[in-house]
Amino acid sequence: MLAARELVCDYGPTRALDGVGLAVGRGATLGVFGANGAGKTTLLRVLSGERRVEGGRVEMDGVAVRGTDAGWRGRVGVVSHRTGLYRKLTAAENLAFFAALRELPRDRRTLEGALDRVGAAALADRRVDLLSRGQRQRVALARSLMHAPEILLLDEPFSGLDPDGARRLEALLREGGEGRIVVLATHNLARGLALSDRVVVLRRGRKTLDAEARGLSADRLLHHFAAGAVAA
Amino acid sequence: MRELRRVAIIALRDLRAELRGGGRLPAMIAFVVLASFLFAFTIDRAQISPRGIAAPLLWLILLFAVAAGAGRTFDGEEDDGAFRHLLLAPVSRHAIFLGKSAANLVLLWIVTVLAFVAITAFLGVGAPGSVSHHAAVLLPGTIGLAASGAFFGLVSRHSDLGDSLLPVLAFPLLVPVVFFGSTASTRIFLERPWTEVSGSVRLLWAFALGFVTVGSALFRHLTED
Numbered sequence: 001m002l003a004a005r006e007l008v009c010d011y012g013p014t015r016a017l018d019g020v021g022l023a024v025g026r027g028a029t030l031g032v033f034g035a036n037g038a039g040k041t042t043l044l045r046v047l048s049g050e051r052r053v054e055g056g057r058v059e060m061d062g063v064a065v066r067g068t069d070a071g072w073r074g075r076v077g078v079v080s081h082r083t084g085l086y087r088k089l090t091a092a093e094n095l096a097f098f099a100a101l102r103e104l105p106r107d108r109r110t111l112e113g114a115l116d117r118v119g120a121a122a123l124a125d126r127r128v129d130l131l132s133r134g135q136r137q138r139v140a141l142a143r144s145l146m147h148a149p150e151i152l153l154l155d156e157p158f159s160g161l162d163p164d165g166a167r168r169l170e171a172l173l174r175e176g177g178e179g180r181i182v183v184l185a186t187h188n189l190a191r192g193l194a195l196s197d198r199v200v201v202l203r204r205g206r207k208t209l210d211a212e213a214r215g216l217s218a219d220r221l222l223h224h225f226a227a228g229a230v231a232a
Numbered sequence: 233m234r235e236l237r238r239v240a241i242i243a244l245r246d247l248r249a250e251l252r253g254g255g256r257l258p259a260m261i262a263f264v265v266l267a268s269f270l271f272a273f274t275i276d277r278a279q280i281s282p283r284g285i286a287a288p289l290l291w292l293i294l295l296f297a298v299a300a301g302a303g304r305t306f307d308g309e310e311d312d313g314a315f316r317h318l319l320l321a322p323v324s325r326h327a328i329f330l331g332k333s334a335a336n337l338v339l340l341w342i343v344t345v346l347a348f349v350a351i352t353a354f355l356g357v358g359a360p361g362s363v364s365h366h367a368a369v370l371l372p373g374t375i376g377l378a379a380s381g382a383f384f385g386l387v388s389r390h391s392d393l394g395d396s397l398l399p400v401l402a403f404p405l406l407v408p409v410v411f412f413g414s415t416a417s418t419r420i421f422l423e424r425p426w427t428e429v430s431g432s433v434r435l436l437w438a439f440a441l442g443f444v445t446v447g448s449a450l451f452r453h454l455t456e457d
Contacts, residue, residue: 048320052456068456074322084317086245088252100241101321103234127252136312143317 001025001061002047002151002181008055009042009205016042018205019056024198026179031196031213033189033221038202040185041080044153047183048076060151074102077149081159083140087129091115091139094128095146102147114146115139119168133160141169154184158191170195189218201225238323242331246305247338256301257339263300264347267293272354282355287417290344290351291410294374297343298381298406299399305332305385325452329382333444336378344370361420365429369420372436373413376443380406383447386454409439 002024009017017039024030032040045051047058049067058065065072085094092111099106115121120138128136137160144152154173158166173182173195186192193199193213201209201224209224250257271289275282306315318328348370352360360366384402416432 050316050320070322070324073320076320078317078320080313080316082313082316084313086249086314087312088249089245093248097241097245098317098321101238101318101323 001059002183003059003062004043004047004056005059006056007043007046007053007058009039009046009051009053011042016205017046017053020202020205020207021056022200022207022210024181024183026181028197029173029182029184029195031192031199032183032185032202033187033192033199033225034185034202035225037204039205040202041155042205043202044078044080044155044183044185047151048078048153049073074147075150077144077147077152078155079141079144079153079157080155081157083128083136085128085136085140085143088127090125090127091120091131091142092124094139095143098143099146104147114142117145117168117172118142119164134162134165137161138165138168141172145172150180152180152182154182154186156186157184158186158188166191189221193218193221235324235327238327239330239334242318242323242328243334243338246332246335250335250339256304257342260297260301260339260343261346264293264297264343265350267296268347268350268354272351275355277356282357283360283421284418286351286355286357286360286421288414289355290347290417291373291414293347293351294340294344294377295403295406295410297347298340298377299402301339301343301381305336305382306389319455325455326448328455329379329448329451330444332382332385333375333379333447336381337374340374340378340381344374357421359423361423365420365426366417369413369416369429369433369436372433372440373409375440376409376436377406379440379443379447383443383451386451409436412436412439 004020004022007017007020008015020039020043022030032043034040042051046053049065049069049072052067060072086097089097092108092115095111095114096106099111104110112121112124115124118138118141120135120142123131123135123139128139131139137157141157157169161169170191173184184192184195193216196213199209199211199213199216199221200207201221249255268289275285348366351357380402384398387401388398412432412435416429416436419428
């Protein structure tokens with residue numbers, strides 16, 4: 001189980017996370033929703049170990065996680081709206097580089113297989129700077145999934161994807177993996193709800209809702225947002 | 233061994249991207265050739281011995297080449313958040329720093345060889361002394377310059393002032409490298425015995441190891457958000 005306990009995270013004088021706690025079991029997907037600036041991206045950065053916290057901790061199966069620990073980073077896959085690809089390298093070269101760092105096989109067949117999972121096999125030999133935004137996002141997905149991460153952190157992963165790309169990503173997330181934990185932050189309430197088992201809503205760094213996704217609808221979530229905005 | 237392999241993987245990625253064009257090397261090469269040419273033109277050879285001035289010119293050109301090129305060590309990492317994903321890979325910060333420094337060192341050696349040839353040719357230094365002795369002086373010097381370029385490249389990336397901050401921060405620290413490097417190289421150009429050079433070379437190695445060690449430790453600190 002991935003758990004966050006009383007996370008506090010500041011950017012200078014701004015408190016980005018204020019006592020946020022959550023728990024996601026193996027094989028489950030947690031949807032994280034909130035308006036711009038609510039703290040979704042910060043939460044994912046803390047979970048990945050990129051961002052230090054002023055208070056609280058992240059635990060995996062009851063053991064505190066240290067972001068500086070390379071072993072932890074090896075278990076996590078991150079997809080965000082920024083692809084993180086090297087523009088001057090081809091799609092296959094990008095994958096080969098990250099595969100080499102993770103000590104994964106990087107033969108041609110393996111790389112093409114990883115790209116094929118996201119419908120991007122034809123892009124293998126094209127330089128990233130010649131790819132469209134959506135094509136880059138597919139390559140980024142392939143890069144983040146190729147080490148079969150135990151924990152998958154997705155920050156607006158549908159950004160730039162065409163309907164086919166979005167459908168493939170949804171299928172990959174539904175298919176999941178043996179005990180994979182997924183944390184998905186998105187503004188697309190309907191899609192996020194459909195993919196999530198549990199839902200957390202953040203507002204100004206605080207958790208305002210933590211509920212099973214099953215009983216929720218996008219309209220109800222929207223209503224929760226609106227009520228929060230009025231209260232604020 | 234594992235760490236060294238990762239250092240090589242990171243260095244090779246940088247060099248591969250560099251070879252694809254639009255990177256730092258063309259700017260560094262153009263600077264070195266032009267600077268060597270202009271220096272050679274402005275020196276009154278009747279008053280100043282080309283052998284005496286060749287080494288200081290070489291080291292000053294290398295220093296400015298570092299500012300022009302190595303300071304942009306992390307430019308490629310700005311590609312749509314690539315650096316973030318590099319930091320997310322299960323690789324130590326030391327390996328990233330050493331990989332970046334190693335790539336800088338290769339580029340700097342290309343520039344060094346070119347600068348050496350250009351300066352000796354433009355100044356008309358017929359016999360520049362033992363090439364292996366020059367290499368023995370330039371190797372620790374360029375290691376120090378490459379590591380400092382990688383470190384200050386990251387520092388300037390974090391600053392709003394960007395590249396303009398690099399000379400202000402780096403040059404004072406690099407003065408000893410240029411001083412001892414220039415002294416040692418001058419003696420080789422003047423074909424003095426190695427015993428007159430070895431002391432400066434030992435100091436250059438000390439600076440090189442210092443830049444690599446301290447740079448690596450501070451790099452880790454700088455990349456922790």
